Amino acid sequence: MNEIRILKTSGKARAGELNTQHGIIKTPVLCPVGTQGSVKTLTPQDVNDLGMQMILANTYHLYLRPGIQVIEKLGGLHKFMNWHGAILTDSGGYQLYSLSKLRQINDEGVIFRSHIDGSQHTFTPELAIKYQESIGADIIMVLDECIDHNESRERVWEAMVRTHQWAERCLKAHNKQGQALYAIVQGGVFPDLRKQSARYLTALNFDGFAIGGLSIGEPKSVTFDITEQMSALLPTDKPRYLMGVGAPEDVVECVERGIDIFDCAMPTRVARNGALYTPTGRVDIENAVYKEQEGSIDPTCHCYTCQNFSAAYLHHLFRSKELLAYRLATIHNLAFMSNLVQAVRNSILDGTFDEFRKKFLATYKTTDENTRINQKQKWLEARQKDTLD
């Protein structure tokens, strides 16, 4: 259980099979985000039909609502949300950093206030494991300390050391058979700290290794460089998970650098803001050019949305704030990502990954920085309204 079998490589890129309690996951794999036990707008059946094999849920959110004991009583998260595929839960480390208020961290754990009602709570490495065991995910994560990407080296070092200590405590606390526990490499943007972190954690008996603290505001070249460095340091016989990545182009770039597992709220989140993926880049469906467009948003796409609705209709639904808009856009973006990841995998298997990657990156126009910033703004607003994922 929990092993990865690498079937083929292309440079550092790997195509494999990851064994979980809920089936064999073909890697590389992208996990859509179901923070609160729901991939926003979709039923579990939809998620499955889109070819998704594993979703990510967040311990922090589920702990606060509906509460761990409710999920446990209802038979675990798989049963609660009626999802038969694999689940990966983040420990709460990142959400304690990004969402909660009045956080106090010490070596013991984290005291925080709920972003929902301000109530006070404590997370420790041991509790993070206990909660994740109750939730019953196939892959669970150690509690880590996350910090801003532009913190001082001293501060990054301190958080890294604490993350290491917590990782050991998590490993000791974990005793649920069959459930994989992954460590999280930290060390910010400092290659020597990253190396230190990878060395420390890979000496311990984790089922897999995640790269944390990236894609949180640092330049993209840094994300890619650290990812590349990490892959060289992580064991080849264990799965590698890049947390919180990514955009279509980032997934391709980071598969090239040796990543097996991705999770990202972006495809679903930008969908709800009307940003739809196409082979030539992201488009804004609310743009007036789509007002009367009879064809689908992406004529090459076979998803339910593109097979049934014109760009004009989607444009109308978004302009009218119809709830169906968010669902149809989410279906399209996840279909796009599902197809992309499958094509990446197939190209590794048949030895054409390098061509595929070059062609994709040459065709897919990366979303410019202004759009990203605008997107981030919308997300921050959504976060305040408690509608984020």
Place this chain on the structure above:
Amino acid sequence: MNEIRILKTSGKARAGELNTQHGIIKTPVLCPVGTQGSVKTLTPQDVNDLGMQMILANTYHLYLRPGIQVIEKLGGLHKFMNWHGAILTDSGGYQLYSLSKLRQINDEGVIFRSHIDGSQHTFTPELAIKYQESIGADIIMVLDECIDHNESRERVWEAMVRTHQWAERCLKAHNKQGQALYAIVQGGVFPDLRKQSARYLTALNFDGFAIGGLSIGEPKSVTFDITEQMSALLPTDKPRYLMGVGAPEDVVECVERGIDIFDCAMPTRVARNGALYTPTGRVDIENAVYKEQEGSIDPTCHCYTCQNFSAAYLHHLFRSKELLAYRLATIHNLAFMSNLVQAVRNSILDGTFDEFRKKFLATYKTTDENTRINQKQKWLEARQKDTLD
């Protein structure tokens, strides 16, 4: 085309078949509301799978957004929204009364400002017909003048007379083959005016007759009395449509009074507020009693929602404001209404309607007035936020 064939009656209640350009509609029929060309949260496929045969869309909304010419260019509303069943469009009369601003009515027509951007527009009976012909619905409505239920008799009479004149102009303007045109009986809560209106309009060659100006705040007994009176005055060989009704109990009560066609935003709107129909009445899924309920919200229900999710999960989705909540609740409420209307029809056909009706009304606890008022308040807020249907 457009005839109704009455297969069986039970007292005043009728079970029949209504011939439309998009198939034969089994009556009584309830049309879910797709104001802006979308039954909120659902795909057309969902609506069809729920057993719905005809939906209602609003000329007023579609005129403002995306615009009649866009729908026409995209091949009409059926094609635009990819709905293969029948469509009924309201003329805009009711929305001009309830939604638009700075309305000026004279015998020629209505000058109004858009509730979206304040821009000025004009509707006349001739334009209302022209727009509805472009939209391409199977059943279209005359432009009528709607007023408050507590207006003076004088004012009600005035609006009624204007509605009659406009109805004649609509009849004259209408020349799309196969598309049915229904008149709207007005006259407020005054039986003599209602009688006058029914006499006037039934003398003209309309394909069907609607009862307008009810269920807008008057006591329920009045709604039922006027409906009963109307059925006695409307021709038996043409379809009868009670606009804007209704709640489960109202549908049963008004089928008993001879109605064939209903439309109502209530099942979908209250669903989005967490009010779910059950055989014993409406329940509020956000109530704490559902926090850990393992069974579905209605164990007798075979809808997708009840077959796949616990009440506890729905409770969690609503409390967490997850978009999936609104979809699952909408599916359940429309399934409930679909089953109810089918059961009503079957009971008329097999001669047991009276028993069915008594049993249903004895079991189904009508939502109390306070809840209704609270519901109305939520709706008014939604209206201000432009998220209503």
